[in-house]
Amino acid sequence: MSLSKYTLDRIEDGYAVFLKFPAEEEQLIISQSAINKAVQVGDRVQIEEKNGIYHIEILQEETQQKKADIQSLMNRLRNKNN
Template identity: 45%
Template sequence: MSLNKYTLDRFEGDYGIFLKRPEETDQLLIHRSEIGLQLTEGDLVSIQDDGERYIIRLLAEETSETKKSVESILKELKNQNKQ
């Protein structure tokens, strides 16, 4: 039984495409019917594979912190481009 952290990259058709953290190079495709949560792109989750199904938990605090960090970096980049 493995537990890993992933970022929801996108939805393609009936599948959620999750990227394994921290490198985000390995993909995991999970059918929407197995997700069981209301997720949006960029959400961080823990995914446990018990061999029969996926147990997915939203990491709300980590998601919020990561989104704030990305917004700060984008704002900084935009300000650099204005100079």
């Protein structure tokens, strides 16, 4: 498996559901026991599978930028309603 970027969409019943970046239409579902580090919903990550273990690198800058963009959008929506 080559390196690919994903966003962690949700964790359900012991499985992490990642959406492939940027279209976020393709899902990658991984058992939490096969993930090499703790990830949080909304994290943008780079994933590589080696010998049945998924090696995940959290892309801190991209994750923070995405969270800032979402917060900005939420603020604009709140202000629009006032």
